Amino acid sequence: MVNQVVTEIYHEYPYLxxxxxxxxxxxxxxxxxxxxxxxxxxxxxxxVTFFIDYTDWLNTVxxxxxxxxxxxxxxxxxxxxxxxxxxxxxxxxxxVYIEFLQQALDYLRxxxx
Numbered sequence: 001m002v003n004q005v006v007t008e009i010y011h012e013y014p015y016l017x018x019x020x021x022x023x024x025x026x027x028x029x030x031x032x033x034x035x036x037x038x039x040x041x042x043x044x045x046x047x048v049t050f051f052i053d054y055t056d057w058l059n060t061v062x063x064x065x066x067x068x069x070x071x072x073x074x075x076x077x078x079x080x081x082x083x084x085x086x087x088x089x090x091x092x093x094x095x096v097y098i099e100f101l102q103q104a105l106d107y108l109r110x111x112x113x
Contacts, residue, residue: 001079001082001086002029002032002036003029005032005078005082006025006029008078009028009074009075009078010025012074013071016028019066028075031058031075035075035076035079036079039097039100039101040097042054042100043096043097043100048100048103048104051100051101051104052103052104055072055076055107055108058072059072059111069108070112073105073108073109073112076101076104079101080098080101080102080105083098083101084098
């Protein structure tokens with residue numbers, strides 16, 4: 001899933017290659033593993049707040065590095081789409097992941113208005 005998201009992002013936004021190069025692509029891949037790790041931890045804790053706090057921190061760090069909130073939103077939307085079509089065994093876990101990602105997207109959208 002991570003590889004597909006990163007490949008799609010770099011295909012959709014080729015300027016990222018020029019701006020950040022391979023190092024940026026590697027960091028995007030690493031970031032997506034962190035997104036999923038934090039999503040899983042939030043699920044295990046039963047706390048969307050944990051994931052929203054992570055998302056807020058992520059937005060602060062990445063916007064300071066000249067990665068706009070719109071790109072984070074795009075990334076989360078791609079994760080959401082792939083999760084919706086995934087064959088995750090636990091349907092409850094999948095449902096919560098989707099719900100938490102959607103709430104994080106809503107949070108980011110209100111921050112970028």
